[in-house]
Amino acid sequence: KLTKPKVIFATIVGGSNVAFYKQLKAAxxxxxxxxxxxxxxxxxxxxxxxxxxxxxxxxxxxxxESIQNENNKAFVAAFKKMWGEKTVIGDVTQAAYLGPFLWKMACEKAGTFDVDKVVAASPGLEFKGAPEGYVKIDENHHLWSKTRVGRAKPDGQFEIVYTSPELIKPDPFPKGYQ
Known part of the structure; x- marks a missing residue:
C-alpha cells in the first residue's frame, strides 16, 4: 500500500487467496x-x-462461466440444474467436465482402452463441443485453448474483457524453466 505499485501481479494459489483479497480490501x-x-x-x-x-x-x-456460446449456455444450465443455481463454475470444473470427452475420443480413435495406444492416439484430436469452445490436443498432450482475461464483478462472476483471436499452442515446458 505504501509503495503504490502501478500493477500487482498475484501468483497466490488455493485457499490463501481468500485471506489475501480480504486483507487487501481491509488495507x-x-x-x-x-x-x-x-x-x-x-x-x-x-x-x-x-x-x-x-x-x-x-x-x-x-x-x-460467463463465456457466451451455445456449448457453454447448455453446460451451465445443466450443471446448475444438477448442483443448484448458486453453484459457480470455474476453469478447473470445466476442465474436469471436458477431460472425459477427450479421453472417449482418444479411446475411439485408438479402438482400445490400452493406455499407451490411447495416449498415442490423442495428438491432433479436435473437439468443438467444449463449454469453452473449440479445443484440440497438441503433440505434447496438452490442450490448445483460447486465452481469456476477465474482470471480477461484485456478483462473483467475470466480465470477459479479452479473448485471444486464435487458440494458443500449449508450451508446458518452456526453455529455461526445466
Missing amino acids: GIDLSKQVLMTLSVTEDEVDGIGGENIAGAYSCMKYF
Whole structure:
C-alpha cells in the first residue's frame, strides 16, 4: 500500500487467496483503482473470497462461466440444474467436465482402452463441443485453448474483457524453466 505499485501481479494459489483479497480490501486497496492481475483465481475461489473483496481485479484463464456460446449456455444450465443455481463454475470444473470427452475420443480413435495406444492416439484430436469452445490436443498432450482475461464483478462472476483471436499452442515446458 505504501509503495503504490502501478500493477500487482498475484501468483497466490488455493485457499490463501481468500485471506489475501480480504486483507487487501481491509488495507484500503481499491481494485477499481489499482490494477491487479492473477493467474489463479476463478469463480470457485471468488465464492470463498467474496465478490466484494475482489471486484475490479483481472484474472487470466481459458474458461469463465460467463463465456457466451451455445456449448457453454447448455453446460451451465445443466450443471446448475444438477448442483443448484448458486453453484459457480470455474476453469478447473470445466476442465474436469471436458477431460472425459477427450479421453472417449482418444479411446475411439485408438479402438482400445490400452493406455499407451490411447495416449498415442490423442495428438491432433479436435473437439468443438467444449463449454469453452473449440479445443484440440497438441503433440505434447496438452490442450490448445483460447486465452481469456476477465474482470471480477461484485456478483462473483467475470466480465470477459479479452479473448485471444486464435487458440494458443500449449508450451508446458518452456526453455529455461526445466
